Amino acid sequence: MTLAETLETLLPPDAELRFGEIYLTRDKEGTFAARHRDDRESEDGLERIETREELRELAKFDAEGEYRPLKTAPTLRRGWITKTGEAADFLSRLDALYPGVFATWVAYQNGEIDPVPLRDTLERQTGMYKFSSSITDQMANEIMRSTCGKGCVRVITWPIDSRCPVSRLKPPAKILPVICTEACTFAVSEARRLAKEAYDKANAV
Numbered sequence: 001m002t003l004a005e006t007l008e009t010l011l012p013p014d015a016e017l018r019f020g021e022i023y024l025t026r027d028k029e030g031t032f033a034a035r036h037r038d039d040r041e042s043e044d045g046l047e048r049i050e051t052r053e054e055l056r057e058l059a060k061f062d063a064e065g066e067y068r069p070l071k072t073a074p075t076l077r078r079g080w081i082t083k084t085g086e087a088a089d090f091l092s093r094l095d096a097l098y099p100g101v102f103a104t105w106v107a108y109q110n111g112e113i114d115p116v117p118l119r120d121t122l123e124r125q126t127g128m129y130k131f132s133s134s135i136t137d138q139m140a141n142e143i144m145r146s147t148c149g150k151g152c153v154r155v156i157t158w159p160i161d162s163r164c165p166v167s168r169l170k171p172p173a174k175i176l177p178v179i180c181t182e183a184c185t186f187a188v189s190e191a192r193r194l195a196k197e198a199y200d201k202a203n204a205v
């Protein structure tokens, strides 16, 4: 089954799903639509966006015009809607907003990718980021709470290290999970910052 066919199955006609900050619907005739979840009550006044290129532009900046380097930051703009009758086209529009996120979920669910423990990711770093691997578990929890918990809509599926077993995520009803299977550069940067801060403090004269 292709990804587009999987999407059609997960979102049949006359159904709805939440996908991070995005609200997905499919009407009785089979047309797919996506908009910000805070705009779910009404389509009135929403700007109609017809192409993935326009959606990619929309995802670049938040409502205040600030650049969004992390596409899954909880700062997606409101005020738009996009519709299409084609599943493949709809998937490419979702990918413009959340690149690769749907494919990651499907691969995870099919058991084709295993989450990478945070410490494995940090151990692989080189150059200035090598230092990041010296974080404590407490710092790792702080990253999960702040960088990830407050700054990203993804749900973490990776453990801190390979000794910590994690149960596989099951999708709650009416939700298409936006998951994280490996720490991103923002989390690695924060690990380096916390490790360096602790080192500097311990070695202050």
Ligand code: SF4
Residues within 6 Å of the ligand: 072, 147, 148, 149, 151, 152, 153, 154, 155, 156, 180, 181, 182, 183, 184, 185, 186, 187
């Ligand atoms: S590590 Fe994953 S959950 Fe955390 S900020 Fe990066 S993408 Fe989001």
